[in-house]
Amino acid sequence: MKTLRILIAAAMVNSLAAAAIPAIAADAECVVPSKPGGAMDITCKLAQKALQARPNAPKLKLSYMPGGIGAVAWHTMESQRRAEPDTLVAFSGGSLLNLAQGKFGKATANDVRWVAALGADYGMIAVRADSPYHKLGDLVDALKSDPAKVLIGMSGTIGSQDWIKMALLARQAGVDPRQLRFVALEGGGEEFTAMQADYVQVISGDTSEATLYVDPRKIRVLAVLADHRLPGVLSKVPTAREQGYDVVWPIIRGLWMGPGVSDADYRRWVQAFEHIETDPGFAKMRAEAGLHPFSLTGDALSNYIKQAVADYNRQARQFNLVR
Structure with missing residues (x-):
């Protein structure tokens, strides 16, 4: 996890030039791969709120697709809905851990298009x-x-x-x-x-x-x-480390799209979140969602994901969890 924490710390200082948000369809969807009320739900709701705060922004509706700790949503989107240009799916560090352990079958980090990291948990x-x-x-x-x-x-x-x-x-x-x-x-x-x-x-x-x-x-x-x-x-809750147990577990939270989405549509969403995350108002929304600074998009995020999956794989092997 040391490498993962270093990558998160580096990404926290990532910044991009603000500009007008690219045009997005009037209606878009964010798939929550779990039941309502959890952190995946928080991720989609943060994206929804951030988009709504932009001029002429689309409506981002939420849908829920629980099952198999994310496997149902992964395989549905990757196979049956792989080219939808305005559908986003929430993911977390737990999703990457599942990939690292083979819990999504033969799926790899290269099988979908990683759009944006919205924060750290x-x-x-x-x-x-x-x-x-x-x-x-x-x-x-x-x-x-x-x-x-x-x-x-x-x-x-x-x-x-x-x-x-x-x-x-x-x-x-x-x-x-x-x-x-x-x-x-x-x-x-x-x-x-x-x-x-x-x-x-x-x-x-x-x-x-x-x-x-x-x-x-x-x-x-x-x-x-x-x-x-x-x-x-x-703020008053002590860390595990303060109490004598050196356990630190950072979690990335963000969004991906199906592998068949066109380059133009993918870049349109990447650019949209690049602009959103540089808006000063987004920092407040992120904090209200209980998340902490961590911003990566597009190719930079994809590279981070590949490294994170490799790190999780090494850690999972310590517990003989890799299939």
Whole structure:
């Protein structure tokens, strides 16, 4: 992950000259590859809001295509809807991790057209407000004592980024990750719902999702998996590193298009987001969405994605997760 963090830091200073947004169709679509309420939903809604703030901007409608931790949307768009000129699909670092592990079959990072990164997110670990775990060390002690008694909610299955976050923490604490008990859920919205219903005691999720649900009467975020404390509503939450566990998990969030989209249509969308991301108003929208500065588009983003997938592949091999 060190290389991934360096790439994100470099991209944070990326800047482009602002200009008028290129013409886009009156109606466009952003596909959310999960159920409503999670970070993928946040990504499409941020794109929708940013476009609406531009003069003569198109309406960006949202549609939901959950299933297979993103595999259903990937294969549908890559095969059946591969040439739609005004359809965007949300992705995250978790999508890239799935590619690295072969969870999308034989798919590779070269199979779609990467449009724009809209921001950076980070992992986090949360419990209910009435949980006996008041800090990360309390949770770790419980896992050491009897990992089978702690039910952990995660988006995806074994090998997902939510799983790896907890596996990294467990490994540092001397706990075999295979002893942990997980419940596979579809997106961050389901994770928080399951925890509120006491179906799971802990969730491994993302900070952008936590900003949607954080309420001291209901939720306690034990740690953010960032290099430093984050601004905003989670500013008082310590990092895992502060609490003695060197686990940092940055997450890219952005958009891609089908592989059959023409060069002209692809460049039109790339340029649109280049202009959007240099607008001072976008920084405020991004912060309100719980995301942090990270801007790459087009070819630069495609190169970043290829390197990130290679980095994830190396990390997945540490847990024997690569198919």
